[in-house]
Amino acid sequence: MSEFVVDPRRNEDTITIFERTRAGRRAFAAPETDVPEVAVEDVLPAALVRESPAQLPEVSEPEIVRHYTTLSSKNFHLDEGFYPLGSCTMKHNPKLHERVAALPGHARLHPLQDPEHAQGALDLMWRLQRALSEIAGLPHVSLQPSAGSHGELAGLLLTRAYHEDRGERRTKVLTPDTSHGTNPATVTMAGYEVVKVATAEDGGVDLDDLREKATDDVACLMLTNPNTLGLFDRNIEEIASIVHDAGATLYYDGANLNAVMGIARPGDMGFDIVHFNLHKTFTQPHGGGGPGAGPIAVSDRIEPFLPVPQVVRVEGDNGCGPRFDLDSDRPKSIGKLRGFQGNFGVFVRSYAYILSLGGDGLREASEVAVLNANYLKARLAEPGVAEYLPVAFDRTCMHEFVLSGRGARDELGVKTLDLAKRLLDHGVHPPTVYFPLLVEEALMIEPTETETKERLDHFADAVRSILEEAREDPEIARNAPYTTPVRRLDEAGAAKRPVVRQGMGENPGDPERAGRSDGESSGAL
Amino acid sequence: MSEFVVDPRRNEDTITIFERTRAGRRAFAAPETDVPEVAVEDVLPAALVRESPAQLPEVSEPEIVRHYTTLSSKNFHLDEGFYPLGSCTMKHNPKLHERVAALPGHARLHPLQDPEHAQGALDLMWRLQRALSEIAGLPHVSLQPSAGSHGELAGLLLTRAYHEDRGERRTKVLTPDTSHGTNPATVTMAGYEVVKVATAEDGGVDLDDLREKATDDVACLMLTNPNTLGLFDRNIEEIASIVHDAGATLYYDGANLNAVMGIARPGDMGFDIVHFNLHKTFTQPHGGGGPGAGPIAVSDRIEPFLPVPQVVRVEGDNGCGPRFDLDSDRPKSIGKLRGFQGNFGVFVRSYAYILSLGGDGLREASEVAVLNANYLKARLAEPGVAEYLPVAFDRTCMHEFVLSGRGARDELGVKTLDLAKRLLDHGVHPPTVYFPLLVEEALMIEPTETETKERLDHFADAVRSILEEAREDPEIARNAPYTTPVRRLDEAGAAKRPVVRQGMGENPGDPERAGRSDGESSGAL
Amino acid sequence: MSRYTSITDEDLKAMLGAIGAGSLEDLFADIPASVRLGRDIDLPPGRSEQEVHEEMSALAARNRHADAETSFLGAGMYDHYVPSLVDALTSRSEFLTPYTPYQPEISQGGLQVMFEFQTAISELTGLPVANASVYEGPSAVAAAGYLAKLETRRTRLVASRGLHPHSRAALRTHAAGYGMEVVEVPLNADGATDVAALAEAVDDDTAAVFVQQPNFLGTVEDVGELAEAGKRTGALLVCAADPLPLGILKPPGEVGADICVGEGQSLGNRLDYGGPSFGFFAAAERFIRRMPGRIAGETRDVDGRRGFVLTLQTREQHIRREKATHNICTAQALNALAGVVYLSWLGRRGLVELSTLMLRRTHYARQALGLELINPGPVVREFAVRVPDLDALFLRARAAGINPGYRLGRDYPEYEDGLLVAITERRTRADIDHLAEVVGAPQGARQKEAVG
Amino acid sequence: MSRYTSITDEDLKAMLGAIGAGSLEDLFADIPASVRLGRDIDLPPGRSEQEVHEEMSALAARNRHADAETSFLGAGMYDHYVPSLVDALTSRSEFLTPYTPYQPEISQGGLQVMFEFQTAISELTGLPVANASVYEGPSAVAAAGYLAKLETRRTRLVASRGLHPHSRAALRTHAAGYGMEVVEVPLNADGATDVAALAEAVDDDTAAVFVQQPNFLGTVEDVGELAEAGKRTGALLVCAADPLPLGILKPPGEVGADICVGEGQSLGNRLDYGGPSFGFFAAAERFIRRMPGRIAGETRDVDGRRGFVLTLQTREQHIRREKATHNICTAQALNALAGVVYLSWLGRRGLVELSTLMLRRTHYARQALGLELINPGPVVREFAVRVPDLDALFLRARAAGINPGYRLGRDYPEYEDGLLVAITERRTRADIDHLAEVVGAPQGARQKEAVG
Numbered sequence A, B: 001m002s003e004f005v006v007d008p009r010r011n012e013d014t015i016t017i018f019e020r021t022r023a024g025r026r027a028f029a030a031p032e033t034d035v036p037e038v039a040v041e042d043v044l045p046a047a048l049v050r051e052s053p054a055q056l057p058e059v060s061e062p063e064i065v066r067h068y069t070t071l072s073s074k075n076f077h078l079d080e081g082f083y084p085l086g087s088c089t090m091k092h093n094p095k096l097h098e099r100v101a102a103l104p105g106h107a108r109l110h111p112l113q114d115p116e117h118a119q120g121a122l123d124l125m126w127r128l129q130r131a132l133s134e135i136a137g138l139p140h141v142s143l144q145p146s147a148g149s150h151g152e153l154a155g156l157l158l159t160r161a162y163h164e165d166r167g168e169r170r171t172k173v174l175t176p177d178t179s180h181g182t183n184p185a186t187v188t189m190a191g192y193e194v195v196k197v198a199t200a201e202d203g204g205v206d207l208d209d210l211r212e213k214a215t216d217d218v219a220c221l222m223l224t225n226p227n228t229l230g231l232f233d234r235n236i237e238e239i240a241s242i243v244h245d246a247g248a249t250l251y252y253d254g255a256n257l258n259a260v261m262g263i264a265r266p267g268d269m270g271f272d273i274v275h276f277n278l279h280k281t282f283t284q285p286h287g288g289g290g291p292g293a294g295p296i297a298v299s300d301r302i303e304p305f306l307p308v309p310q311v312v313r314v315e316g317d318n319g320c321g322p323r324f325d326l327d328s329d330r331p332k333s334i335g336k337l338r339g340f341q342g343n344f345g346v347f348v349r350s351y352a353y354i355l356s357l358g359g360d361g362l363r364e365a366s367e368v369a370v371l372n373a374n375y376l377k378a379r380l381a382e383p384g385v386a387e388y389l390p391v392a393f394d395r396t397c398m399h400e401f402v403l404s405g406r407g408a409r410d411e412l413g414v415k416t417l418d419l420a421k422r423l424l425d426h427g428v429h430p431p432t433v434y435f436p437l438l439v440e441e442a443l444m445i446e447p448t449e450t451e452t453k454e455r456l457d458h459f460a461d462a463v464r465s466i467l468e469e470a471r472e473d474p475e476i477a478r479n480a481p482y483t484t485p486v487r488r489l490d491e492a493g494a495a496k497r498p499v500v501r502q503g504m505g506e507n508p509g510d511p512e513r514a515g516r517s518d519g520e521s522s523g524a525l
Numbered sequence C, D: 001m002s003r004y005t006s007i008t009d010e011d012l013k014a015m016l017g018a019i020g021a022g023s024l025e026d027l028f029a030d031i032p033a034s035v036r037l038g039r040d041i042d043l044p045p046g047r048s049e050q051e052v053h054e055e056m057s058a059l060a061a062r063n064r065h066a067d068a069e070t071s072f073l074g075a076g077m078y079d080h081y082v083p084s085l086v087d088a089l090t091s092r093s094e095f096l097t098p099y100t101p102y103q104p105e106i107s108q109g110g111l112q113v114m115f116e117f118q119t120a121i122s123e124l125t126g127l128p129v130a131n132a133s134v135y136e137g138p139s140a141v142a143a144a145g146y147l148a149k150l151e152t153r154r155t156r157l158v159a160s161r162g163l164h165p166h167s168r169a170a171l172r173t174h175a176a177g178y179g180m181e182v183v184e185v186p187l188n189a190d191g192a193t194d195v196a197a198l199a200e201a202v203d204d205d206t207a208a209v210f211v212q213q214p215n216f217l218g219t220v221e222d223v224g225e226l227a228e229a230g231k232r233t234g235a236l237l238v239c240a241a242d243p244l245p246l247g248i249l250k251p252p253g254e255v256g257a258d259i260c261v262g263e264g265q266s267l268g269n270r271l272d273y274g275g276p277s278f279g280f281f282a283a284a285e286r287f288i289r290r291m292p293g294r295i296a297g298e299t300r301d302v303d304g305r306r307g308f309v310l311t312l313q314t315r316e317q318h319i320r321r322e323k324a325t326h327n328i329c330t331a332q333a334l335n336a337l338a339g340v341v342y343l344s345w346l347g348r349r350g351l352v353e354l355s356t357l358m359l360r361r362t363h364y365a366r367q368a369l370g371l372e373l374i375n376p377g378p379v380v381r382e383f384a385v386r387v388p389d390l391d392a393l394f395l396r397a398r399a400a401g402i403n404p405g406y407r408l409g410r411d412y413p414e415y416e417d418g419l420l421v422a423i424t425e426r427r428t429r430a431d432i433d434h435l436a437e438v439v440g441a442p443q444g445a446r447q448k449e450a451v452g
């Protein structure tokens, strides 16, 4: 049966909201003008006035709703199925969090409201700080950074301020070759030079290489533990002492904190600075690329340099309870990383999560995350799979693990990319691919604790069936996917001749556009 | 390429929430028990206590969310595309309405709250009553009925009470052969006998037949105007006088009110009782089969019999504003059709709609609804379509129109059902089919005012292309649909051996169930 | 052009051209001038979304809702906690905006939900067949009366005074239509249905007997005993039930009820000042072809894939017209969805845990208030007491931010001084102690310390 | 087992078996005992959804939000009406729960949204290339400084004091990292950037000049004039802009701005006590390969179908690592979605209508208050006045349920008695007159009658 018979809509092109414009349509109605109708020209110098209006869409409410609803249905999402995207901790996003974040007392609170009328918000931030401090095992917290990499930057700016305060100039920052791209990028932005540290046989930091490179011009070692291979570095204490002996700070990239909550704490491992990804470990929904929040926890020696403002708790005198305030009077502070108090809406969700799970629940989350990862690792170590996708470092993993697609590529001619694309046809999100870089054809798999055994089994079965299928006919995987709204896209072409915005006709109702839209009326809805 | 390659998931069976059970899983956590832990057996006689718990699902929150999210994606819905389901008025459901309905002052108000603490709700109901009264052209309104057919029943119970109050016994109710099924069904439930009235050449009521049947044992004529053919009955005044001369009431089925708001009013046409479908004309979302609301408007002579309670407005004495109250002291009332005050949440949405559109907007809605219907009718009267789908009664239509699939069936061997099923592959909802009964292979098409010209054109083009396709190969339509989650279903078998609930194993974790679920782990997610 | 319509002047010209009409006006030529309105509807002009939102918010602000006071109001609708996932799922436009599933191929979501809902209701009531919802509680009772008429052709309906006053009223109102008489049976001194009087009341022309579990006073009825007495002469036993307590109470279907109906609000639905919620309707196998409303059934498609359809439609108005078993068309699908999602959330054990918590707090409250009991018998979520000076109590309670409950005198002259107090999982021991304090119960107050 | 996990005892046994581990404990063998916590985290035990909801509601109740008072607070975030369709669409889990679109075939929704967002931002700013969002306003300013450094290799940044204090602070904080000095240029007597002083301040080592439109006091700056003065020595002109007033103001890109960044909250995002919202970043064509953050581009798939992908990724950290143009990874996709949905809702004409309404009410308010103006020049949505006794005004205003605005003294010693008043479409003439009355402006009061 011809593809057209099977889905007449398949031949259609998607169109943008701008292309739905018809001059005169509108979704907005302005509130009544209840003041004198001064003309813009009368109060603004002509030179400052826009000549022709911005070419925004002209579409009625029903069609805006349909446009974005239809677009949404082209996204794979966490509420649809398994999403084992390594390093991203795609755990369930509880619906309660959206409800409490939407309470007017939270959602409609102005960031510059006097602290005396924002006591609930400040108390919430204070409680979240205390909870994160306890989880990290470090005494002081700033919630300000906007995401993980913003937290990394804060960490290095704090390190610089700390050393400068001691009259030291340090120029280098060490990062393992397994580190996430944001680490080296942050180093450069913070004005340091990156020095790579090698990885040892067992997947941990190569201690000899570290000793060699931990010179007195090194400001910091940025580490992820468990690291991006999903392995806990057994030598963490040794590493800490080497770094501290060199007078450098030890930075903890918290992206993998989901493995160790309530089990081991970065502070107890010797880390000076930790960032949290509230949008990973603490269930802020990812939103297709944000928002997130990257609070940091630090040791006493780093505390004086924390960004402003800091939430402070003022004990209530004569019987009345404590008050909360914002303190910006911190002479040694590195200043501000962003406006206002940070991504408060994210704090609300994460604090609700901590209340829901409690101390025991957080520990259980980490235990189950590690259990699920090791079970899936075991399922993928079965014959029929392991030959093609050997695990990169064969150790008990923590919350995630990394396979190498070398075998599949060499023996079946199916690259990791092909495997990932074919997985799309099985209704699951592929793992993180081609990272970490030191693993050839890497597949980085993080199931998280909120998945069922059935989901893990289904994924393992899907991988197995794809490999079986590839033994028969590797072309099937090489040309996958088949069931998605679009199939493989020309990324090279997109980068060579970038089209990064909608072309606009002379005016929204113009022929070119109309042309587009006849296209539409013949089907592209 | 085999279908399995194109979509490995296609071979899977859906499973129910009950089949996702694994003993011990849970989404619910109970609030703390802060009172003495008396045992159920100690306070309830054993004879009254349930022996084994109800076999509800045992599933965690993430999997409940995925289950119902995945199910939802198997529904075609109004926010996705064109939904010209005749007689159902599938107009856009403004998102504002969901927001205001969810305000705690509305959503969390107990129905038995003292009126003095429910003044906002009673004021809203009062205002909605006034607005509906003005739109219908009848002085009195009761919001109580739960849907259109409940309103119909109210209308006939009122008619009965009215006649009995005058000491009359009447046994028959007239309905045109074009009437909706709820009309005759209501007649029987109200204890009357149905007498059919014929339809004339022009699609209106056959006056001679009406005169003949309008005897003095007739209690009421139930009419839809415009009728279910989408035609306005030009003889409405004549009809009214015939009915009234017979001493019967004239009932207006308001399902088609969307055609005439602000243009003509049932009260002015001579109707005594009108029901509104707030879930059609006034945008209450249909919810996949409700909720709705079927308020009624009546003339003075019917008013004494209206259901209780009635919302009353008490003018405020000495300067303070009016108060609102509930009046149940109405001796001639037919009583209660249901509990409490009716579907208040629906009233909130419909009142917000009336505020948004205003008098002028409501008229415009009807005008555009009629424009869209006549335009689509014209597009479907073009050669290539009209031969196969002639319009049933060739007159200017109102908000909807009816085509006959006779031609397509006889010349192409494609029945209206086949055409409808093939439309599913084009991403639009089919029209209402096989109703009204007097039109062979009927297609009843109601675009509503909130559709764009592009949507109408796309639908017309789709119908044309299906007919063209059928000229080549009628099998394509006969075997359609191809792109839906399931294809044609065995309805006869379902009715012959009804399976209307999930079979349950001995206990949720039992083998049978587990069996089901291995099925799941091999794919059905 | 309004913000919900899309016809531009250009569109209008083109469309009128295609129609062959000169103006919009022409399209209404069939409407006689004599019935034209000939003026604008007398309503204020349309307003912006923001302004409408402000107006609606101002109205809402004039209601004292369940979060604005500590409320012990029940009497048919209850202030239960509705979990977030219910709102998250029912607000998905895939569930919110479709019509009744007339095209099963593109309605499998809604149809499977109905099938799951029917299963859950069947489990709760102990009856094998349930429909996909009816309007709400009292009209469901009336629908049961109609089924009894069709089934037995008899003309009398006997109802316990323990049946919700609104249910009895709706039954009378509907029965007046289908031509039946409703007789009431009193409650005994313990606030339970008087079995002897019930046995008395039924005769050979009695089509059905109606009882409620728990009854309006909160008394847990011995449905088995009532069934025995009520069915002597071949009448059907109809039990109206609050579905939540069925988590721990004997399912009516197991002790002789032929039909079990009820109000579904307590299952994940909002208070909404009384609606929309849903009614449920479950019955014994033999009534399956006499049931009102939609029923979803399981089947297979041409490719052998499992699927669901609306089934047994030959009962329904759109097919059977005047011979239909009921006239209902639009029902309460979205509310029923909330119900089955809520029940899935509670789960097998959660339902028992929640019912047990309510039972415990109810018993705690009953003695904490220290008032004379109207129904000393077994209760699970609600109970009735006599209050010496009810008006005074209401004044004190209101001042304390408490709504003490429902005045039984509104419907029961025999309980002029009666107060009906409802307990849910939202009413904590502290709330109950606060009420006790206001009531002036010494021990109520004492327990307060205990909690503090 | 928590309500978010699903591993039953049975599952656990089976899974440990498959792993070949004796216990959960075994899986953590790699963690040295010496760094084990060895106790439970010191946090209260987990609670039910209902209890958490109550706790969070109690916290929220201790905040005075924008509906609980008549607020004239702005200063970077504004109380605009967010239409319902924004919430309805951003709450769809298809948008809410996916990660950054690394697999374009199953992320076309998010990618096309980015493309549409980029187009809208480009239209507003008058610059051809925009990215898919950065964190928020002030850090976007800092990101522009980093681009200027990479582009020019110079070491000085010159910032007008009209730039938001938080933007200047963030610029200093980040510049300390990438090694640049920040110099400030004062405002003139009219509350606009002092052009002469600006011309003075720039030299051959100046990488970029930063101005804001409208500036922090609400003054509409003559960006063209500032660009001329600021770019003399080859520095880039960076304009931070409030996107909403750009509906009527000259797009910075048309008058010499090389880069336009800003805070996007005013476009359909909540106040959220300061975040999350989004920052936008637009620039001239020649900077496209130096932009920070994600950029979506249009392309075709193997079947020739139109599609979108993340493009120009060789700028980004995951590919270029230490050579990346910025370290940003997770940005603000969901907030940017709210932004483009909001702009689609406003539409081509609505944006102008809304901006015009704000302008008119702002001018009405400025004279209604009858106070000495700090910035007599052109304003559109916000203005600064001197108040003889600010503390007294705040006391009176608070008592009247009004939040009169922002105290400039917090950041500007030179405006110790300054009050910054913001107007949005939510502040009606009646609200303004009420404020005027509290301020004690005779004519403010007079106009009140006029409205009444």
Ligand SMILES: Cc1ncc(COP(=O)(O)O)c(C=O)c1O
Pocket: A087, A088, A147, A148, A149, A150, A180, A182, A183, A224, A228, A253, A255, A256, A277, A292, A294, D328, D329, D330
């Ligand atoms: C190991 C690691 N570090 C840092 C980051 C950056 O965090 P964010 O995306 O919140 O900036 C990530 C995110 O993918 C990560 O996986």
Ligand SMILES: Cc1ncc(COP(=O)(O)O)c(C=O)c1O
Pocket: B087, B088, B147, B148, B149, B150, B180, B182, B183, B224, B228, B253, B255, B256, B277, B292, B294, C328, C329, C330
């Ligand atoms: C003409 C007509 N009358 C009555 C009804 C019944 O209305 P409801 O479904 O609200 O009971 C309908 C609904 O389809 C209808 O189309």
